[in-house]
Amino acid sequence: MIFDEPRYLLAGDRYLLIEFGNELNLDMNFKALGLAREIEQNKVKGLLETVPSFATLLLHYEPELIKPEALISLCRELLDQLGSVEDMEIPSRLIELPVAYDDRWSRECIEAYCRTIKKIEHNPDLVARINGLKSVTELIRYHSAPQWWVGAVGFLAGLPTLMSLDPRYFLTAPKYDPPRLWTPVGTVGLGGAFTAIYPMVTPDGYQILGRTPVPIYDPQQRLEPFKDSFFLLRTGDRVKFLPISEAEFMEIEREVEARAYRYNIIDYEIFSVRRYKEFYRQAKREVVETPVPQMGRAEMIEAGEEVRARQQVIEMKKKLKAKAIEAEDRSKKSRDIGHQLGG
Template sequence: MKTRYSFGGDEHIFVECDEEMSLEAFFKSLSITTAVKEAQIKGVTEICPANASFQIKFNPDVISPDDMLRELKSIEASAASGESSIKTRIIEIPVYYNDPWTHETLMRFRERHQDPSSTDIEYTARINNLDGVDGFIKAHSGAPWFVSMVGFVAGLPFLYQMVDRSRQIQSPKYLRPRTDTPRLTVGHGGCFGCIYSVRGAGGYQMFGITPMPIYDPNQTIKYLRDFMCLFKPGDIVKWKPIGRDEYDATVADVDQGKFAPTIREVPFSLTEFQADMDGYNTKLMGALK
């Protein structure tokens, strides 16, 4: 698909890199928005990257919409010839699958689900031809996930599984949204995973919960004092299955200011990843050891 540009009133340009999500479309969006930031175009007030698109907000009194459009098209041409590689981070996120809190919630809203007779993990395992709950956890946690977007609610990451499309976990949202979702629920809708940064309404399937806060507007949590949101687009997530004892111990460590997330700086090459996905993922996850 050719990049599609459209104006949003007098102050925004929306740029669609592709009609469907892919790592190629995400990298195109990321490379252009990074180049826009580095160009320091006078009049640009906000850059909002998304899964396969982005939006630029600008001051039309400083730069006209047509001039802004010309700048973006010029940057797109330059970015297209650049390398598909970034310096990023891989972050280990502990997950207590089938925890009691999301289980209580999903049972409370069972009439809104496609299959009221099973849990969200059981349903998703079945429609993805996985071997029950254990097979699902192995598939979900066995490969890393890209953070393709942060938003919708503050600090919430959208996560794209880094495997061949035929192996990606797919699961629809609830038939009707819930009015409640526990904070730090690990969820899934369509091809995207997420972590609910705050408690609230939601429609994604619920698989578990992490004891590791990812958003702190008060910035009292030790590892969120520099910035209230943990994630940024381009980060890579590795899920780590844990049990109740480790969950409780981690919650206590967070409360006491003793918990430090496992984060490593890593390079990522889209070209090398596409040449050997499983081998490249193994190398990425090995950086956490």
């Protein structure tokens, strides 16, 4: 749901969190980006950083230079001036990232999980199956065809969360349960309808699709795109995945190590929300006119039902535990009263 009025919440003594709604929605992301740009262009004294995300905007400020009340008042004024989301035009870089899909390093990670935690289906096979695709090859085509919108950067340093901009290539996947203990650096994973790229080795639960050999996080700032930031990607960027072979992966890895790799970044484009929505409506009509294979749809429903069933079991256990505690309290009170009367 998009809120009628944004909510302004203090997040400690140096941060203000602005919530535009309680769902992951591109319109709210566009609004957060638009407000962040307006605030930055106003060169607000005491404002240190803006962090736009899918449904929020976090403002980092110096409380000795600007009070939160003044910051809230400014945000309300700028939002009124911002106008319709549909009229927004957002500077947006297009960045090409090579990916070795279904590579041997990803397979080793999945196999290690099967050996040490529990048996699971090979991740690309699972994602292809529940989305009604015929093969992993078709999955690779689906994942690499659209541009992916960077809606947030965080959780881990430099980790982007991406949403497909083309509904014709919609993909979804359940997360691991329980999560795996490690994920290779550079992993490209899918969880729900979102893609994430892992900047470092970390536990997680997204389905592993492949790996990119190029860094998205460089705290040493060795490569050219990192001269102004430790992070390659920022909110409002678009990513296009380029399938490569394992041999190409290792060649690019050597170029990165030698500091000779050149990122393919187009940084002069403007993203028109109005034109995108026209494209989206047309693409959505094509999706409606093209039925989803029945097996894929059934599997997707089954996966969703499984998650809901687990949640219902958890909730039921909580309720039963609460009732047991309540019954025990009543029993204890009855015993206490009995002792008092008997005494």
